[in-house]
Amino acid sequence: MSNQGFAIVLSGPSGAGKSSLFQRLKEDFPNLLFSISCTTRPPRPGEKDGVDYHFYSQEFFHHGIQRGDFLEYANVHGNFYGTPKAPLLNAIQKGHTMVLDIDVQGARQVKSVLSPEFVQEHLEFVFVAPPSLEILEERLRKRGTESPESLQRRLENAHTEMMAWREYQYLVVNDKLDKAAAEMKAILMAAQCKTQRASWPTQG
Ligand code: ADP
Numbered sequence: 063m064s065n066q067g068f069a070i071v072l073s074g075p076s077g078a079g080k081s082s083l084f085q086r087l088k089e090d091f092p093n094l095l096f097s098i099s100c101t102t103r104p105p106r107p108g109e110k111d112g113v114d115y116h117f118y119s120q121e122f123f124h125h126g127i128q129r130g131d132f133l134e135y136a137n138v139h140g141n142f143y144g145t146p147k148a149p150l151l152n153a154i155q156k157g158h159t160m161v162l163d164i165d166v167q168g169a170r171q172v173k174s175v176l177s178p179e180f181v182q183e184h185l186e187f188v189f190v191a192p193p194s195l196e197i198l199e200e201r202l203r204k205r206g207t208e209s210p211e212s213l214q215r216r217l218e219n220a221h222t223e224m225m226a227w228r229e230y231q232y233l234v235v236n237d238k239l240d241k242a243a244a245e246m247k248a249i250l251m252a253a254q255c256k257t258q259r260a261s262w263p264t265q266g
């Protein structure tokens with residue numbers, strides 16, 4: 063009995079808790095993979111090239127676009143971000159589970175560039191929302207990673223990003239982290255059990 067690989071696309075406003083939830087999932091599912099995006103945004107203190115992101119210059123990123131390296135890419139809060147195509151397709155082909163932390167524009171592109179059959183078989187879409195925009199602002203300020211301009215832009219964009227939540231299959235409201243993490247875990251486990259991903263040896 064072997065299960066087919068799939069990817070979980072996580073979107074939600076900056077500060078909603080996507081990274082925190084991925085870290086929590088990783089504790090329960092150590093084999094879970096993370097899709098390392100490429101970005102032109104400068105690294106934050108503590109972020110590692112090739113671990114959190116592949117940090118690219120504008121020029122290098124545009125070469126990547128021309129070479130067709132990205133499954134999707136978008137300008138988010140003033141910087142480019144893109145999902146490398148090959149690692150994702152490899153992971154799925156090998157039966158792994160991979161998490162993509164991408165914005166709503168990226169999630170829409172993923173749905174439109176891949177065939178509906180592939181999307182149905184191999185992708186799950188989860189929207190992570192903060193309990194309110196006020197709490198989002200408080201968390202982003204406390205995180206302390208953004209310049210005043212970047213913080214302002216992220217808060218302005220949060221309102222528009224929130225309007226996309228119905229485009230997703232699941233909504234996780236990140237009020238208490240423990241509860242949100244338990245919901246994410248339930249989604250992942252349900253996704254693993256979907257019949258379209260399973261095979262049963264006696265029936266092929
Ligand atoms: P994202 O990856 O969506 O930008 P983060 O995971 O970095 O968001 O979370 C934003 C900030 O909020 C971080 O400082 C994180 O520690 C904090 N945080 C995340 N979830 C919660 C929660 N449920 N309650 C309180 N703080 C939280």
Ligand code: 5GP
Nearest residue numbers: 076099135136138143144145163164165168
């Ligand atoms: P951050 O700068 O806080 O790491 O990420 C900012 C936003 O960019 C988040 O909404 C995150 O989901 C999104 N993002 C990260 N990687 C990608 C990517 O590869 N593609 C797209 N479209 N968005 C991404």
